Amino acid sequence: MIKSEPDKKTIDKVILLYNHKNYLEAINFSIKILKKYPNSILVNNILGVIHTELKNYILAKKIFLKVVSLNPKYNDGYYNLANIYNKLGEEDKAIESYKKVIDLDQNYYKAYNNLGNIFRKKNLNKKALEYYILTIKINPNYIRAFYNLAGVLQHFILDEKNKYINEFFLYLLEKKIIVRPSAIATNVINGLFLNTNLKNNFSLIENNKYPKNLNKIIELLNENKLLLQFMKVCSIPNYYFERNFKKIRNEILNQIYNLNYKKIYLKFLIALSAQCFLNEYVYSETDEEIFKVNKISAKIKKNIKTRKINDLEILILSCYSPLYSFDWCKKIKPSNNLEETFILQYKNYSKEKKQTQKIKSISAINDNVSIKVKNQYEENPYPRWTNLGLSIEPRVIKEVIADINLDIDLKKINFSKNTEILIAGCGTGQHAITTASKYKNSEIFALDLSFNSLAYAKRKAEELNCKNINFIQGDLLDLKKLKKKFDIIESVGVLHHMADPQIGWETLTDCLKKDGLMLIGLYSEKARENIASIRETINSLKIKTTKKNIINFRKDIFESNNTKWDSIKYSPDFYSTSGVRDLLFHVQEHRFTIKKIRSYINKLGLVFLGFEDTYVLDRFKKTYDQKKDLYNLDKWEDFENNNPRIFSGMYQFWVKKL
Numbered sequence: 001m002i003k004s005e006p007d008k009k010t011i012d013k014v015i016l017l018y019n020h021k022n023y024l025e026a027i028n029f030s031i032k033i034l035k036k037y038p039n040s041i042l043v044n045n046i047l048g049v050i051h052t053e054l055k056n057y058i059l060a061k062k063i064f065l066k067v068v069s070l071n072p073k074y075n076d077g078y079y080n081l082a083n084i085y086n087k088l089g090e091e092d093k094a095i096e097s098y099k100k101v102i103d104l105d106q107n108y109y110k111a112y113n114n115l116g117n118i119f120r121k122k123n124l125n126k127k128a129l130e131y132y133i134l135t136i137k138i139n140p141n142y143i144r145a146f147y148n149l150a151g152v153l154q155h156f157i158l159d160e161k162n163k164y165i166n167e168f169f170l171y172l173l174e175k176k177i178i179v180r181p182s183a184i185a186t187n188v189i190n191g192l193f194l195n196t197n198l199k200n201n202f203s204l205i206e207n208n209k210y211p212k213n214l215n216k217i218i219e220l221l222n223e224n225k226l227l228l229q230f231m232k233v234c235s236i237p238n239y240y241f242e243r244n245f246k247k248i249r250n251e252i253l254n255q256i257y258n259l260n261y262k263k264i265y266l267k268f269l270i271a272l273s274a275q276c277f278l279n280e281y282v283y284s285e286t287d288e289e290i291f292k293v294n295k296i297s298a299k300i301k302k303n304i305k306t307r308k309i310n311d312l313e314i315l316i317l318s319c320y321s322p323l324y325s326f327d328w329c330k331k332i333k334p335s336n337n338l339e340e341t342f343i344l345q346y347k348n349y350s351k352e353k354k355q356t357q358k359i360k361s362i363s364a365i366n367d368n369v370s371i372k373v374k375n376q377y378e379e380n381p382y383p384r385w386t387n388l389g390l391s392i393e394p395r396v397i398k399e400v401i402a403d404i405n406l407d408i409d410l411k412k413i414n415f416s417k418n419t420e421i422l423i424a425g426c427g428t429g430q431h432a433i434t435t436a437s438k439y440k441n442s443e444i445f446a447l448d449l450s451f452n453s454l455a456y457a458k459r460k461a462e463e464l465n466c467k468n469i470n471f472i473q474g475d476l477l478d479l480k481k482l483k484k485k486f487d488i489i490e491s492v493g494v495l496h497h498m499a500d501p502q503i504g505w506e507t508l509t510d511c512l513k514k515d516g517l518m519l520i521g522l523y524s525e526k527a528r529e530n531i532a533s534i535r536e537t538i539n540s541l542k543i544k545t546t547k548k549n550i551i552n553f554r555k556d557i558f559e560s561n562n563t564k565w566d567s568i569k570y571s572p573d574f575y576s577t578s579g580v581r582d583l584l585f586h587v588q589e590h591r592f593t594i595k596k597i598r599s600y601i602n603k604l605g606l607v608f609l610g611f612e613d614t615y616v617l618d619r620f621k622k623t624y625d626q627k628k629d630l631y632n633l634d635k636w637e638d639f640e641n642n643n644p645r646i647f648s649g650m651y652q653f654w655v656k657k658l
């Protein structure tokens with residue numbers, strides 16, 4: 001009988017050439033072997049894989065079709081064929097082939113994952129979720145599926161029980177770089193209500209036996225691992241949680257010297273204290289609470305030498321004010337129980353204070369508005385964040401940009417090998433660190449007015465081992481002092497806080513290389529109508545921007561019956577002090593329309609290349625199905641008129657020089 005496969009040594013040689021990316025040699029060698037073994041499944045399969053790598057998809061498809069006809073039980077062949085169908089946009093055929101793979105091998109986790117991706121592309125998010133869950137059940141170490149799961153959870157509302165999902169939420173919230181907790185917060189809240197007894201547990205707080213039940217309630221809440229982790233990484237954007245947390249905080253304060261089961265309170269208070277720190281103590285407090293807190297603080301100060309200090313006393317105080325704000329804090333030697341809270345509320349703060357002295361400055365700030373804006377963000381660096389979603393691996397600039405589908409011919413553009421990127425107004429670093437993780441061989445220059453924001457950003461970048469960012473303090477109006485031109489400039493949520501956004505934008509344009517790309521994020525007049533009306537009320541009432549006023553005003557909004565203001569309660573920013581200040585009390589805010597943006601783009605000699613947000617783009621494509629519509633601002637204007645809240649996350653779009 002004639003052998004259909006060459007010997008192992010020959011196969012290994014093709015694989016080696018492929019692994020070393022010697023694609024041409026690998027193809028020539030494969031063709032030579034196929035002359036002798038035309039029906040070799042293994043060699044045909046590798047040849048198909050090489051052509052896939054070289055983007056010769058039609059040829060690869062032909063080869064994989066041959067592979068599966070030679071052996072209809074060869075699951076890798078079906079898998080590779082499905083991938084090609086997917087790349088060619090033949091999604092239904094891809095689904096069929098992935099299902100064939102699963103028929104042949106029920107544990108082929110990558111097939112489940114890729115099916116999830118196709119369903120997600122088709123906007124069948126619930127189905128996509130099911131497939132990602134199956135992928136992770138088979139292979140809990142397949143990290144890509146967690147990224148995909150996190151992606152799908154941002155665009156769909158969990159509305160039924162699911163016995164697996166809370167375990168995955170917990171995993172996502174424990175990891176530092178898969179997803180921003182705030183991006184999945186609504187679904188974590190849904191998961192907590194649907195899949196745990198949280199509602200019943202909270203209802204005990206409303207019961208008239210409440211204070212007596214405190215032990216039991218804390219014990220029950222402590223069993224909810226997801227809740228405690230959520231409290232530690234995300235300022236929870238929900239008033240029902242806030243109301244209950246406030247009641248618990250108050251009752252623990254009342255009973256602080258009578259608590260019987262110390263351990264259970266320690267565990268819960270560590271989470272509650274982290275929650276209050278993350279939301280920057282946005283919860284209102286009564287005069288009685290303030291009195292009690294001051295009394296405990298004075299007692300600690302008095303006992304500091306004798307060390308007769310109880311961990312619970314310190315923890316309950318840290319639920320009302322950050323530890324660094326108490327003058328006795330630096331004299332405390334924290335017990336193991338307090339370690340986590342001390343790092344969060346004291347050591348990180350001290351680190352940041354030291355960092356501020358090391359940050360380079362390009363200029364003194366002279367512009368009047370910039371001075372006010374700087375002061376705002378020195379007092380309230382925004383946002384205070386924990387974890388974020390980074391790219392799994394960095395890619396070259398063209399690959400990253402190709403995914404955004406901009407209106408440019410990438411073949412005609414020359415980017416430098418070492419990409420230099422400016423993040424103008426980097427705030428506390430989320431944006432800069434995310435961008436740094438996307439681009440291969442990139443050097444990031446992250447500029448901001450506020451030293452305290454930069455220090456936060458720098459500490460987080462170090463924590464995440466992100467080494468390619470230079471943090472610089474200064475006004476973007478003075479950027480020419482850097483004497484640099486950039487391949488990419490990103491400035492999101494910044495220009496609308498300047499005295500004259502056009503001058504700011506012009507300065508950025510002057511720093512962009514000829515072929516460079518610029519991402520801009522600006523507030524929309526339409527999407528922020530309700531915010532504008534609240535800001536007007538604040539101005540007409542002449543409410544001064546103090547922490548106390550911010551908290552009281554927020555409390556009034558929760559307690560008022562004015563339904564006109566309801567939508568603000570759904571904004572995640574409404575659940576932290578810096579967020580409320582940014583949202584409603586900002587010293588300077590301009591809002592834009594698409595018309596206005598178009599006029600700026602024309603004046604500055606720029607071209608519009610397309611919007612960034614995939615959720616907005618997917619919605620738009622449902623109405624406008626021509627590719628060219630994506631780049632037509634008239635169509636976008638119509639679209640916004642019909643969907644006035646669509647740009648509530650800002651207009652975020654790319655431009656380049658004419």
Ligand SMILES: C[S@@+](CC[C@H](N)C(=O)[O-])C[C@H]1O[C@@H](n2cnc3c(N)ncnc32)[C@H](O)[C@@H]1O
Pocket residue numbers: 370373374377382383424425426427428429430431447448449450453474475476477491492493494497498582
């Ligand atoms: C709303 S925050 C946005 C931060 C960041 N881009 C993000 O998306 O997380 C605005 C930031 O822009 C900075 N900023 C405002 N005007 C600026 C200016 N003229 N020069 C440099 N930074 C500025 C502020 O200090 C603040 O940190």
